[in-house]
Amino acid sequence: MTVAPSRSNPLPHYPQIHQALQASLQQAQQANAERLVSLSFPLPMVDPLAVLLTYPQPHHRQCYFESPSRGQAIAAWDALICEHFSGRDRFATARQAIAQWQPRIQAIPQRPEGPYFFCSFSFFDTVATAIGGFAPATVLLTRWQVVRQKQRCVLIANVLIRPHSRLAPLARAIAEQVSQLQRFAPSARLLESHWGRDAVSWQPQLARPEGQQFQQKVTSTLAAIHRHDLQKQVVAQAFDVTRTHPFRRDIALPRLRSRYPDCYIFSFSGEGDSHFIGASPERLLSIRQGRLVTDALAGSAPRGTTPERDRDIGQQLLKNPKEQQEHQLVLDFIVNHLEAEGLHPCYSTPPGLLRLSNIQHLHTPICAEVSPQTSPLRLVECLHPTPAVAGVPMAAACDRIQQEETCDRGLYAAPLGWIDPAGNSEFIVGIRSALIQKNQARLFAGAGIVADSDPAQELAEIQLKLQALAEALG
Numbered sequence: 001m002t003v004a005p006s007r008s009n010p011l012p013h014y015p016q017i018h019q020a021l022q023a024s025l026q027q028a029q030q031a032n033a034e035r036l037v038s039l040s041f042p043l044p045m046v047d048p049l050a051v052l053l054t055y056p057q058p059h060h061r062q063c064y065f066e067s068p069s070r071g072q073a074i075a076a077w078d079a080l081i082c083e084h085f086s087g088r089d090r091f092a093t094a095r096q097a098i099a100q101w102q103p104r105i106q107a108i109p110q111r112p113e114g115p116y117f118f119c120s121f122s123f124f125d126t127v128a129t130a131i132g133g134f135a136p137a138t139v140l141l142t143r144w145q146v147v148r149q150k151q152r153c154v155l156i157a158n159v160l161i162r163p164h165s166r167l168a169p170l171a172r173a174i175a176e177q178v179s180q181l182q183r184f185a186p187s188a189r190l191l192e193s194h195w196g197r198d199a200v201s202w203q204p205q206l207a208r209p210e211g212q213q214f215q216q217k218v219t220s221t222l223a224a225i226h227r228h229d230l231q232k233q234v235v236a237q238a239f240d241v242t243r244t245h246p247f248r249r250d251i252a253l254p255r256l257r258s259r260y261p262d263c264y265i266f267s268f269s270g271e272g273d274s275h276f277i278g279a280s281p282e283r284l285l286s287i288r289q290g291r292l293v294t295d296a297l298a299g300s301a302p303r304g305t306t307p308e309r310d311r312d313i314g315q316q317l318l319k320n321p322k323e324q325q326e327h328q329l330v331l332d333f334i335v336n337h338l339e340a341e342g343l344h345p346c347y348s349t350p351p352g353l354l355r356l357s358n359i360q361h362l363h364t365p366i367c368a369e370v371s372p373q374t375s376p377l378r379l380v381e382c383l384h385p386t387p388a389v390a391g392v393p394m395a396a397a398c399d400r401i402q403q404e405e406t407c408d409r410g411l412y413a414a415p416l417g418w419i420d421p422a423g424n425s426e427f428i429v430g431i432r433s434a435l436i437q438k439n440q441a442r443l444f445a446g447a448g449i450v451a452d453s454d455p456a457q458e459l460a461e462i463q464l465k466l467q468a469l470a471e472a473l474g
């Protein structure tokens with residue numbers, strides 16, 4: 001049935017949308033069950049971050065995930081499905097929660113990717129207090145998703161159709177959103193004004209007690225390593241900052257993306273205007289069309305102030321046995337865990353360098369083919385936490401982290417990302433991150449400690465790592 005545009009419905013897309021929903025309504029009525037309809041509409045080139053900073057209401061749950069150098073970005077807002085889980089089975093429960101939607105999703109038109117189920121996990125399977133309202137596991141499907149893949153942009157509108165749904169208001173809301181976004185492109189320029197403001201007005205006072213606490217934890221970790229309790233532990237420190245004026249994502253996120261184009265820039269909202277934001281260089285996994293890529297990333301050094309100095313520092317990093325050991329432990333863990341899942345990981349040795357604007361790391365990308373039956377969340381579960389953020393052996397390192405770190409890690413160093421019904425997926429490790437809530441910020445940074453680590457050098461390393469967020473938030 002075609003619904004002709006009426007005088008009261010002059011929206012150009014309304015008739016087609018209504019018609020598409022009508023077909024789903026019939027299916028919902030026949031099956032007497034909900035259907036999840038996921039409609040996509042081409043958009044002119046828009047900046048998903050600019051959209052995110054414009055449309056969502058303050059109470060809307062929202063996620064933003066961008067890889068500037070790959071030309072991929074998703075802005076998602078307004079929860080349609082939002083579920084929280086905790087405990088040991090949180091990955092499996094989140095997986096089941098998404099899987100039960102799979103047979104009920106109808107994508108119109110058919111497309112290779114999406115809709116995107118965003119997932120955030122905390123580092124541990126329980127959280128001390130639900131800081132910022134972030135549960136140990138959250139699965140979020142939003143009504144609106146603006147996606148950019150290189151030079152193509154789409155709006156994905158997700159809607160639940162129940163046997164008794166009234167279609168007209170649903171179709172009108174979608175048609176309005178499409179029309180608004182198709183006219184949105186010029187306002188993307190808004191963000192450029194923030195890119196110009198690169199001056200750093202605030203630096204966290206890293207010499208404060210947190211810096212001393214960190215060095216003490218490194219010293220006690222070294223003692224544990226020398227007692228052979230463990231081989232490696234990542235010691236992390238939270239830095240709390242309160243100031244008179246609010247921390248602003250509309251300033252921080254554009255800055256992070258222009259300064260760290262090789263990182264994943266992200267923002268996940270919690271409760272009470274809290275947001276977990278960051279620029280992570282570490283990919284836990286990406287799966288597209290059956291090809292998995294993950295990163296072993298560990299071993300760090302500063303950038304040099306001249307190209308020659310920079311090259312020298314990079315060469316020293318590549319040859320440094322202590323950094324090589326830190327890196328090898330991560331590589332071995334990832335390879336062993338992927339093999340235990342029946343995969344055949346491929347990588348080249350020795351590691352290369354990943355150079356970010358403030359720091360450089362030893363880096364080994366690892367690839368594997370995965371079957372369509374492989375659940376991305378099962379792989380996320382088996383990879384988290386790698387020794388890049390926990391240690392070796394993992395259980396001993398995690399016990400010490402829980403005993404020694406006075407501040408709950410929350411989402412810091414934990415898996416954040418999305419999966420879609422076709423098994424595509426992208427998860428990062430939530431490092432180089434901060435939890436911001438109005439005028440309060442909690443910044444996190446950590447460093448891998450092995451037998452030859454030096455507490456003062458490790459403090460200098462976490463100061464470098466904090467720089468990304470500190471400058472962006474300033």
Ligand SMILES: C=C(O[C@@H]1C=C(C(=O)O)C=C[C@H]1O)C(=O)O
Pocket residue numbers: 234282297298299300326361388389413431432444445446447448449465
């Ligand atoms: C733990 C962090 O970073 C991790 C630790 C690294 C190291 O110790 O060399 C390097 C990259 C990350 O895997 C962090 O940034 O907080």
